[in-house]
Amino acid sequence: MEKRDVLRVASNEMELVDFRIYKKMPDGSIYEGIYGINVAKVKEIIKMPELTELPGGGEYVEGIFDLRGVVVPVVNLAKWMNIRVPDPDDIKITPRVIITEFNNVLIGFVVHDAKRIRRISWKDIEPATFSAGHGNIDKSKITGITRIENNEILLILDLESIVEEVGLYNPSLDTDIEVDTFDGIVLVVDDSNTARKIEVEALKKMGFDVVEAIDGEDGLQKLEELYALYKDDVKNKLKLILSDVEMPKMDGFHFAAKVKDDKRFEGVPIVFSSSISDAFSEARGKEAGADEYLVKFDANTFVHKITNVIKSHQKD
Numbered sequence: 001m002e003k004r005d006v007l008r009v010a011s012n013e014m015e016l017v018d019f020r021i022y023k024k025m026p027d028g029s030i031y032e033g034i035y036g037i038n039v040a041k042v043k044e045i046i047k048m049p050e051l052t053e054l055p056g057g058g059e060y061v062e063g064i065f066d067l068r069g070v071v072v073p074v075v076n077l078a079k080w081m082n083i084r085v086p087d088p089d090d091i092k093i094t095p096r097v098i099i100t101e102f103n104n105v106l107i108g109f110v111v112h113d114a115k116r117i118r119r120i121s122w123k124d125i126e127p128a129t130f131s132a133g134h135g136n137i138d139k140s141k142i143t144g145i146t147r148i149e150n151n152e153i154l155l156i157l158d159l160e161s162i163v164e165e166v167g168l169y170n171p172s173l174d175t176d177i178e179v180d181t182f183d184g185i186v187l188v189v190d191d192s193n194t195a196r197k198i199e200v201e202a203l204k205k206m207g208f209d210v211v212e213a214i215d216g217e218d219g220l221q222k223l224e225e226l227y228a229l230y231k232d233d234v235k236n237k238l239k240l241i242l243s244d245v246e247m248p249k250m251d252g253f254h255f256a257a258k259v260k261d262d263k264r265f266e267g268v269p270i271v272f273s274s275s276i277s278d279a280f281s282e283a284r285g286k287e288a289g290a291d292e293y294l295v296k297f298d299a300n301t302f303v304h305k306i307t308n309v310i311k312s313h314q315k316d
Contacts, residue, residue, distance in 0.1 A: 012121055012122045012123060012250060012251055012253070012254035013119055013120065013121050013122065014038055014039075014040075014119075014120060014122060014246070014251065015038070015039040015040075015117050015118065015119050015120075016036035016037065016038060016039065016117065016118045016119075016120055016154070016156070017036065017037050017038075017039055017042050017045070017098065017114060017116075017117055018034065018035075018036055018114070018115040018116050018117070018118050018148075018154065019035055019036070019037070019096075019098065019111040019112075019113060019114045019115065020032055020033060020034060020035070020111065020112050020113040020114075020115060021033045021035065021077055021078050021081070021083060021111055021112050022085065022086050022091055022093060022112050022113075023078075023083045023084060023085070023086070024084045024085065024086040024087070024090060028090075030086050030090060030091055033081075033083075033155075034148070034152055034153065034154045034155065035077075035111075035154065035155050035156070035157055036118065036146075036154050036155070036156045036157075037098065037100065037109075037156070037157065037159060038156075038246060038276065039117060040276045040278055040280070040281055041100045041101060041102045041159070041275070041276060042098055042099070042100055043099045043100065043101050043106070044099050045096050045097070045098050045099070045114050046096065046097050046099060047094070047095075047096065047097075048094075048095040048096070048097055048110065049065040049067075049074075049097065050065065051063030051064065051065050051074060052064050052065065054073060057073065057167075058166050058167060059079060060075055060076055060079050060080045060166045061073055061074065061075055061076075061166060061168070062074045062075070062076045062110060065108075067099065067106070070106055072099065072106045072107065072108050073107055073108065073168055074097055074107075074108040074109070074110060075107065075108065075109050075110065075162065075163065075166060075168070076110045077109050077110060077111060077157075077162075078110070078112070080162060080165075080166065085112075093112045093113070094113075095110050095111070095112060096110075096111055096112075096113065096114050097109065097110055097111075098111055098114065100159065101277055101278070102159065102160065102275040102276060102277055103160065103169055103275050103277065103295060103296050103297070104277045104295055105163075105168070105169060107159075107163055107168060107169075109159070118148070118154075120146055122216075122247065122248060122249060122250055122251040122254070123249055123250065124146050124147075125144040125145065125146045125156065125248040125249070126144060126145055126146070126248055126249070127143075127144060127145075127191065127214070127215070127248045127249075128142035128143070128144065128145055128155075141157065141158050141161055141162060142155050142156065142157060142158060143156045143157070143158045143191060143192070143246065143248065144156045144191075144248040158192065160192065160194070160195075160275050160296075161192070161194055164194065179205055179206050179303050179307070180206065180307050180311075181206060181207035182206055182207045182208060182239065182310055183207055183208070183239075184208060184209070184236075184237055184238065184239035185208065185209045185210070185211060185226070185237050185238050185239060186203050186208045186209070186210050186211070186238075186239060186240045186241070186242060187210075187211045187212075187213065187219065187222055187223065187226070187238065187240070187241045187242070188200055188203065188210055188211070188212050188213070188242045188243075189213040189214075189215070189216065189218070189219035189222075189241070189242065189243040189244060189247070189252070189255060190212075190213075190214070190242075190243070190244040190247070190273070191214050191215050191244060191246075191247045191248060192244065195244065195273070195275075195296055195297065196212055198297055199242060199273060199297075199302075200212065202299060202302055202303060202306075203242070203306070206303065206306065206307070208239065208240075211226065214247075215247040215248055215249045215250055216243075216247055216249060216250025216251060216252065216254060216255030216258075217249045217250045218249075219241075219243065219250075219255050220250075220255065220258060220259075223259065223262075223265060226238060227264055227265075232264075234264065234265070235264075235265065235266070235267055235268055238265065238268050239268075239269075239310060239313075240268070240269050240270075240271060240306065240309065240310060241256075241259065241265075241268055241269070241270045241271070242270075242271050242273055242306075243255055243256060243270060243271070243272055243273070244272070244273060244274060245272055245274040245276055245281065245285070246274065246275075246276070252272055252274070252285075252288075253284060253285070253288045256270050256272075256288045256289055256290060257288060257289070260288075260289045267313070269291040269292075269309050269310070269313050270289060270290045270291060271290060271291055271292045271293075271294060271305070271306065271309055272285040272288075272290045272292070272293045272294065273294045273295075273296055273297075273302070274293070274294070274295065274296065275295070275296045276295075277295045281293075291309045291312075291313075292305050292306075292308075292309050
């Protein structure tokens with residue numbers, strides 16, 4: 001693919017659904033929390049459906065409902081954030097459920113309002129560096145923050161970590177899985193500590209040494225450090241680059257375009273590992289030059305696909 005086409009795919013922008021959760025403050029005032037979720041993960045937004053209780057679902061799971069033949073669990077974000085919801089006399093709230101699909105799972109999230117879709121550059125999204133204080137949210141549950149009009153702050157929630165915490169999604173590495181072993185280095189670029197830990201564990205089991213980066217900009221810096229260490233032998237040492245798609249500062253598509261345009265790393269395979277499971281994102285990943293697009297996280301599929309990519313490049 002020509003450079004201009006790769007850069008067109010890698011626009012380093014995302015679209016967010018801007019939604020709100022209202023909180024009654026101790027002084028009686030109403031605080032409007034502003035949050036966002038990647039449009040690529042949103043299937044639809046609906047009025048609050050009639051729910052059936054899910055035994056053992058935990059305090060944050062409101063229940064389940066049937067969405068055109070698919071059973072969807074519904075998580076109450078206000079409860080998870082330990083937010084005191086305003087009384088009906090304080091503010092009129094008509095709850096909405098954002099139906100999401102990521103990691104090949106459908107999950108609904110109850111919110112108080114869904115405002116609009118925003119297009120934001122990843123370079124304008126900063127990692128969460130604040131300490132706990134937004135309900136029970138700590139920075140490990142926030143993938144990024146960005147400023148919108150009136151200098152207000154929009155928080156991008158790490159929904160994967162939320163559903164893992166409430167027991168609806170439990171990614172893990174199968175300890176009994178048999179793997180081929182390799183040598184060399186893999187660069188893992190992912191802003192999620194949880195995802196990185198699982199991926200690093202799997203890659204080390206495959207015999208690789210792993211270098212970790214927390215976003216695309218950090219990934220480029222780690223590549224510079226590897227080149228300074230190995231010079232022209234870096235392409236023999238670096239066997240694979242594994243990158244997330246959604247990352248603050250520089251997303252995976254833009255990162256991949258930068259790497260593909262750098263002759264020093266020509267031929268090093270790139271694999272995307274993302275929670276976004278729609279066909280369009282997979283197609284964009286391939287257009288951006290990736291050798292494979294994986295949906296987080298199935299251990300057998302992960303090991304199998306990584307093995308195939310490595311072996312195919314060993315034959316070249």
